[in-house]
Amino acid sequence: MTNINPYLATFDETIKLDWDRTGVLRERRNVILEHLRARLDGPSFDPCNQGSYDLRTGVHPLSGDYDIDVALRFNTTIDEWPDPVALKQRVLAGLEDLGSSVRLRRPCVTVFYRRGDEPLYHVDLAVYARDAHERLHIACGKPGDRPDMRIWQPSDPQALGAFIDGRFKDQDRVQFRRVVRVLKRWKDERFSSEGEAAPRGIALTAAALKWFRVERRQDPVDMRFHYDDAAALLAMVKAMHEYPERRLKAKLPVAPGNDPFERMTERQMEIFREELERLERALTTALGSPDRDGACDVLRRVFGDDFPGPEGKPTRKRSAIVASGSAA
Structure with missing residues (x-):
């Protein structure tokens, strides 16, 4: 593995x-x-x-x-x-x-x-x-x-940020954010050319508040516990994919307390759940792969060119506009 x-x-x-x-x-x-x-x-x-x-x-x-x-x-x-x-x-x-x-x-x-x-x-x-x-x-x-x-x-x-700060402490909160960011990039990669089918970013945050669970694993060498983002991501995606109702529901825990998934049509929700199934398969395959080349190749197909190859580097080039650019 x-x-x-x-x-x-x-x-x-x-x-x-x-x-x-x-x-x-x-x-x-x-x-x-x-x-x-x-x-x-x-x-x-x-x-x-x-x-x-x-x-x-x-x-x-x-x-x-x-x-x-x-x-x-x-x-x-x-x-x-x-x-x-x-x-x-x-x-x-x-x-x-x-x-x-x-x-x-x-x-x-x-x-x-x-x-x-x-x-x-x-x-x-x-x-x-x-x-x-x-x-x-x-x-x-x-x-x-x-x-x-x-x-x-x-x-x-700022109510949602305060809620998250109260629910997750220190490095648990950091893992929560990492998982949400990964899902947001997956959403951008998989839905960018599919128009209205894409879920909103706030919907993925609401979903994480409902289905995300902190995951750690013990290193067999140093016996210390380390955060296991792969396990946390897979568990959350699996829980969403296996949700027993046809439509995913995840209400925000702060006012106005709405469910961001409500805006999606039946067909959009169907496409979203199909993509969740593909993501679950990719994560399961990567985790079970006997070599890192195969694992990285599988994950780059769902996460895009910013996911590193076996050499540890992404290939996508990004504009530096946010860091140092200027508007014309």
Whole structure:
């Protein structure tokens, strides 16, 4: 049997998107926030990262279109802004002379950076306000939406990160993140050309919170226990694949407590479960392979060219735009 954990570790180091490595994104985020503070005709706000940056589960996008999610927690109440779109329009107006393309979308206001026709990266700004009980709500909707789609939805941009920190301690939490990142890259590789069939990244995070279990193994030589990412990944994929109901269900443990898999159609769910079966077979085959060449070859077919070969190096070349590039 081949120990594929060293290859998974190299793979994770290659694909993970650390805040410390996102120089241009951090710079653009700060420019946008300062620009908005200076020109906003409305209440003040406190920003914070949210999404995969807050959870530290981000991966380099295969498309090259990097993004960062920023929460704008406004110092106002939802009673003062009964129409959430009105506050988002103030944000849009405050960014009109930024010099970049800005669009108001249903979940957020997005600033796009491009070089010619090539997307470089974008910054999603989600708008929040508090209710009378100090609970945060996110502004949903865009101009032209029906009244029932222009709503304040209970949501806290940092609640999920706090939940994960409370559930997993120290290196257990680090393994959780590694497994989520690997699954996100698998999703990008296997579904990038299949359109709407791809599950959302937040759905994989919700699935990990339901099915992931910490795995360690004892080294027969030094008798110490080491984290076994291969076993943890296989066990989670197997549990998802063998879920007894036709549709996978994994509700988020924080507000709004929705199930991200609900957005997938029956056919999309069918395709997703077929891909889970293929991934389970690949992991089982790699773990049972008598040589590392065969194991790496099998895993590169499901994880792509960033998964290292037997020599321990990935072959895909990636743009350095996030670390040192600049927008035109």
